[in-house]
Amino acid sequence: MTREEALEARYRQLLWAYPKRYRRERGAEIVGTLMEAAHANQQRPTAREVTTLAVRGLQTRAGTHGAPSADRGLRGALRLAVLLLLAYATAGPLVDSGHIIPRIIADRAVLYPVELVQPLVTVVVACAVVAVAAGRYVWGLLATLSALAFTLAVLQLALSYDTVTHDVIFPPFELTRDMAAEEPATWLLAFAALLILPLIRRPVRHTRRPALWLLGVPVCAVLLPTHWNVTGELQPGTMLAVIAGFLMWVAVDARATVAAGLLLIPLILLALSLNGLDQATWLWTLLIGTGTLVTTGAVGLHRQAQL
Structure with missing residues (x-):
């Protein structure tokens, strides 16, 4: 497994904070954006990325963004x-x-x-x-x-x-x-x-x-x-x-x-x-x-x- 594939796999693991339907519809887009923003030799998500994905995922489950x-x-x-x-x-x-x-x-x-x-x-x-x-x-x-x-x-x-x-x-x-x-x-x-x-x-x-x-x-x-x-x-x-x-x-x-x-x-x-x-x-x-x-x-x- 290449460095890019390993990093992408770790990003996908972090998406488990999001609801299943949201991962299916937006998961590829989120991972693609993260991969584009990653540093040249980055091997794992940064602490800031981990925290942001976890919080955003929980917010999505709670309906903070999508609700009226x-x-x-x-x-x-x-x-x-x-x-x-x-x-x-x-x-x-x-x-x-x-x-x-x-x-x-x-x-x-x-x-x-x-x-x-x-x-x-x-x-x-x-x-x-x-x-x-x-x-x-x-x-x-x-x-x-x-x-x-x-x-x-x-x-x-x-x-x-x-x-x-x-x-x-x-x-x-x-x-x-x-x-x-x-x-x-x-x-x-x-x-x-x-x-x-x-x-x-x-x-x-x-x-x-x-x-x-x-x-x-x-x-x-x-x-x-x-x-x-x-x-x-x-x-x-x-x-x-x-x-x-x-x-x-x-x-x-x-x-x-x-x-x-x-x-x-x-x-x-x-x-x-x-x-x-x-x-x-x-x-x-x-x-x-x-x-x-x-x-x-x-x-x-x-x-x-x-x-």
């Missing part, structure tokens, strides 16, 4: 934020259901009625994820509001039913309100519903395979903080890693960086409702992370719009 301006701008960021919020909101009920359902099957009995509602919440929020990913924003809003209502119902049933005496009591409204404020899903679902509204009026394009967004649910359960003890001793390290990852991802897709910043807002509200002054370090971490992500993403969106 609405998809590449703020509305695209809102759509991603809604999907992240809903995936995160699905993680908690899913983990709770993972504890409840095996015990129900093993014991062949339900301890209290709220156990039957929690799996239903998981299914409804998952449907909201798929609906938004498919561009069905009205259905996504209805599913999100239904999930929020079921979440509040779970809290009300948990407070109203005495598992020892099996008596039904009626707790004061303040107690239910305080419990709802301490429930992460309450803030996540309410904020997601709020962000869906502008997408109903001015929608952006949908995902070809919306169900794939459900893969983000277990990822959220492990990487993001919950009170279901799924993350174990991983927090706050994994949260900081997520923030750092989205900051670096701005080079590929600024929409995701803005969306990640919006994802942290319900966590800030949750921390404040849990007496944030007692969690000052965590609260400041979320505040600084949100500000950094949104600011960095906004600058990236401005540059992205000029491409």
Whole structure:
């Protein structure tokens, strides 16, 4: 194999960052341009060429260049934020259901009625994820509001039913309100519903395979903080890693960086409702992370719009 053939083969390997269809249509043109610009005795791609091809390929997969301006701008960021919020909101009920359902099957009995509602919440929020990913924003809003209502119902049933005496009591409204404020899903679902509204009026394009967004649910359960003890001793390290990852991802897709910043807002509200002054370090971490992500993403969106 000659030097030119070896160099061309290495360039073609780097094109794997691009989608298959794009490689088929534009691959020869890209490789030809790179070969023409190569130095006389160049044997391998330069670090700059490797980085550029990798970033451009990922940008093409993310739709940064080929998408309409609405998809590449703020509305695209809102759509991603809604999907992240809903995936995160699905993680908690899913983990709770993972504890409840095996015990129900093993014991062949339900301890209290709220156990039957929690799996239903998981299914409804998952449907909201798929609906938004498919561009069905009205259905996504209805599913999100239904999930929020079921979440509040779970809290009300948990407070109203005495598992020892099996008596039904009626707790004061303040107690239910305080419990709802301490429930992460309450803030996540309410904020997601709020962000869906502008997408109903001015929608952006949908995902070809919306169900794939459900893969983000277990990822959220492990990487993001919950009170279901799924993350174990991983927090706050994994949260900081997520923030750092989205900051670096701005080079590929600024929409995701803005969306990640919006994802942290319900966590800030949750921390404040849990007496944030007692969690000052965590609260400041979320505040600084949100500000950094949104600011960095906004600058990236401005540059992205000029491409």
